[in-house]
Each structure stands twice: as structure tokens, then as C-alpha cells.
Amino acid sequence: MIEGKKKSNRAWFLVLPVVAAVAFTAIIPLMTVANYSVQDIFSPDNRLFVGLEFFRSVMTDDRILDAFQRNLLFSLQVLSIEIPLGILIARMMPRSGWKASAALVVLAIPLIIPWNVIGTTWKIFARGDIGLGGYVANLFFDYNYTNDPTDAWATVLLMDVWHWTPLVALLVYSGLRSIPQAYYQAASIDGASGWSIFRFVELPKLKRVLMIALLLRFMDSFMIYTEPFVVTGGGPGESTTMLSILLSTIAIGQFDLGTAGAFSLIYFLIIQVLSFIFFTVLTLDTRQGATKKISRRKK
């Protein structure tokens, strides 16, 4: 029996290629970063072990803390716009026929354009002198994303909404399509209103896709880099300096590898932890614990 068990351990060799691949793509780079974060490197042969000193300085750096708050606010705004808007678009989309195919293609356009093209397009589009968007905006109010912090913020937010709401809409659309027609028929026999149908039929069935959409959009917007990088460069001032923009400035601009390493690790951890919290909260009532709570309350 024991021999048989030993033999089955050979299965680990089959996992080895994956372990190797992940090691090279994720673990080793991350360890390099971890290595930087605990040393002060002056030159390749002159380095000093400083322990958690960089972590302490990152946690107390006002620029980083400001960027963190800014980024959190940005993510919250992104989620609170894109998720409801995505659901709304998906519900309005045609259910079948050529119109459905056409709507899907139109919706997918922002998703298949290369990121730097999007940045450049928007940079020109939002200019007050030659850009259509900037020109039209200026007809109604004074708009200039290069020197007004609010305008810059709104532009980046609008870009993200334009770019990623289609993803939410596509996910929700696929979720809606998988709801059997009988649920709608039963709801109409029950005399349910449009809102009730959404609340009690669609929303519960969309839970899984919405969870995926929420997680993807949160992680992605919390790591947003390209939009502010290309369009505003993090400015004016620091108004659109998100965490990743600041990180690249510290790492590549100032070549401050120790701070950048510590910053990266903390950044990574924040995203991991927040995603984990999201996931846990959203899957709460499909787990054992939730039912226990109900039965306990009954007693």
C-alpha cells in the first residue's frame, strides 16, 4: 500500500512544467522585487541590508497614501458607473437575429483596440482646439483636461467607462441569455412588475457573472496605468496620479528600487486582499456558514 502511494507521487513530475513556467513568469520576478525591497542598493557591488525600512517609509509617504486614496476613489467610481450601466445596456440589447450580432460587434470594438491607440485617440478627441469631444464640451462649459484637475479626472474616468463597460455588458448579456424563458413566463403569470423580474429573477441568476465582472473591473481599475499615462501623464499636478503611475515614476524615473520594491509588494498585497474580501462577501450565502447562521437564529 505504502509503495503504491509512493508511486502516485510521480504525478508531481507532471505538474513540474507548470511550476517552472509560473516560477519564471511570477515567482522569480516577485522574489527579485522582494530582494530589492529589503536592500538599499547604491551600485551593483555596494548594497546595504535595511530590513523593513523601505516598507515603513512607503506606509508613511504622503504621496503614496494620497495616490492610494485617489485610486480607491477612482475604482469605486468605475464600479458604480460600469456595473449598473453594463447591466442596463445588456438588458436593452436585442435577444436574437442580426440585430443581436450587430450589437455584439459594436460593443466589442473598444475591447479590441490596442491600449496606446485608445490613449492617443482620446488625447486628440478631448483636446479643446482640434478634438471633437473637447470642442463640444467647450460649447457647454469651460473644459481643458491639461490644466483643470476635475476635467482630467473626468476624462480618465470617461475613458475607462467607454473602454470597459462593454466587457461588463457582454458578461451580463451572456448571463441573461442563459436564463430559461420559463422564468419570465412564470413571472408574468405571477403578475411580477418589470422591477420585480429584474430583482427576483435576473439579478439572482446574474450573481456569478456580476461577481466576475466586479472582480475584474476592480482589479483592473485599481491597477489602471495606460489611460492616465498616455492622456494626462498623471497630471495636472498629481490629480490623476494613480498608484501604478506613481510606482513607475519612483522605479524608473527616480530609480529608487528599494522604495519601489516595497511599494510593489504592498500594492500586490492590497489587490490580493481586497479581491479576496470581495470574493468572500459575494459568495457568502452559497457557503455552509450562511445557512448555519439562519438555523441558529431560528433557535
Added chain:
Amino acid sequence: MAEIRLENVAHSYDGGETFALKETSMVWEDGKAYALLGPSGCGKTTLLNIISGLIIPSHGKIFVDGVDITEKPTEERNIAQVFQFPVLYDTMTVRKNLEFPLKNRKVPAEEIQKKVAEIADMLDLTEMLDKRPGKLRSDLQQIVSLGRGLVRDSVAAILFDEPLTVIDQNSKWTLRSRLKKLHLQTEATIVYVTHDQTEALTFADHVLVMKDGELIQAGTSEELYLSPAHEFVGYFIGSPGMNFIPVSSTGSSITHKGETIGTASSELGAGDYNLGVRPEFVFPSDAGFEMEIMRVENRGVYQLLHMEFDGNPLIAKVGESDVYKSGEIKKFSFNPERSFLFQDKRVVSTFEPKTRVSN
């Protein structure tokens, strides 16, 4: 509790090119159980959805107790419908599920409570009221979705659209007998759609057989079994289905491959017909026709003989005690009251087999 009457109802999904339901008129009497039986795609579900109002028919009118409801929206009709799989609001408890249709109709709270308690009692759901329906067995889920239809006052009819499709094999029988008991309790008119003949024949007082959007025959299970009006009824009901033998009529007698085999009981014009006889009504007889037994299939309490009658395959159902061997040539005849002649798939006459005096 009501009588449902369909007048020339027909429906086309593609604007009149093809009809999923061809023009049909029928009356469903108050308090009776009907089964709509037919293969997939025969228009049963379309007919059901027309009654519940999920589809407005392209032609014809529907009356409930004499009132025209053709254009009435679903929620204003007093119809309960149970679907192929349990359709429930997963985020609500069983109680909330049952309350839902009443709340939507702005029924006062005390009345809702009373009604839900009453229905839960009738359906034996009282103990599960505070559970999520997702945690129940599939047959109980189906009962809950039925309950959601029953809580409304004066339900005119309960429609079942193949309600046993996803139910575990073990629970199927219990659920079916519970539904039947409920029918007796509620005295509602019941329409039960299925493609399973056993389900239809055991559940309903009247069975309506449909095919290709047409109502082919309506009757009790005995009528459908003993005197099918259409070849399809003979083939679809009964297991194995009816035997068909291509025959010709010369006007005075019926011939098979040139040989006279009997006469028709009513006047028939010359032409081609199909002789249909159920395996149960093919019996060994010295005065019969010679048939070659190709294969004997023992089914326990009976045997099926796969035979050839002049090159034509034929099945006979015989008792377990008789001994038959494949390769044997024996004589069989047909029960004259249960042998039918079909023309264009419709029954036109019964058939009287010739008895061979010479042998």
C-alpha cells in the same frame, strides 16, 4: 374552476408561413383532467401557452366560462402553470415564493397569510415554509411552483407542461399520484402536456393526441387504445405500436400482394389502404394465415413474436405459456373488431379476416 373553450384557434410563429398549431376547436370541461399527448414539436406547448396567455394566437378565440380572454394579459387570467423544470425564485424562501403572486396583486397581508397557510397545508409544505426552495428535493420544488399558481383565488385551470421531465426516477411516481390527488381536492380543470403515453393515460380522464400542430384524436385511454382513429395514434400509443400492412381493396375484398385476405365491414372504393392491427390482437388460429416466426422476445408475462407475413414484418403479443421457436411457420389471424383499415392515415373501416375453410 371553469370551462375552457377554444374556437378555431391557430398559431403561426412566422407570420402565416407555417402553423405550429393548426386550426383547432375544443372544449375543456370544468373540473376534468386532460392530457395533451404528442411527440416533441407537435404544438402541445404552443397550445398550452395560448391558454395561459404567454402567446396570443394568430387566429381564433379562447373563452373561459363564456368570457372571451383571447387578448387578456397573462397576469389577469386565472391560470396556474407548472413548467418542465421547477421555476422558483431562488433568493426567496418557500413562504415568500408562495406570497409573491399575491403581493404583486396587492392582496391584504392577513389574507396572504391565511391563503399561504392554507395552500401549504394542502401541499404538505408547512414544515418547509422557511427554507430556500433550492434545498428541497426536485419533486418538492415542483410542488412549490405549483403552489405559487394555486394561492391565487379561483384558479380556472392548472396547466402542466411535462412537469416530470427533470424529476428523479424514484420521485416521479409519488409526484404524479400527488398531482392526481390534488386534482380531486381542488376540482380545477387540468391540462397535462406530455410525450409519455403512460403518464398521459394514467393521469387524465381524457387524452388528446396531437401531431404536427393538429389534434388527431380525443378520447379516453380505452378509446385511443382499442379504436384508434388515426395511424399515428395506433403507432404512438401502445408498446409496441400497431402493425401496419399495406393492402388493396378491389371493392368487394381486401387483398395483400394479390391474395385475398378478407373483407372490409363498410363499403370501400378500390385503392390502396393500410391494415392496422395491434400485436395484442394477432392470435394463433388454425383458420389464419401462415407466418414465419423470425425471433421470439420473452418479456416475462408475455412474449413478442417478430414474424413475417408474406414479406411484411408483423409483431404478435402472446401469452408466456405457449412455446414458439424462431424459424417456425405457424398460422395467425386478426381479431376482426380490432383490425382497422386506414386511408390517408385516417380510419375508414374495420377489417374482417378471411377464414380458410380449405385447411
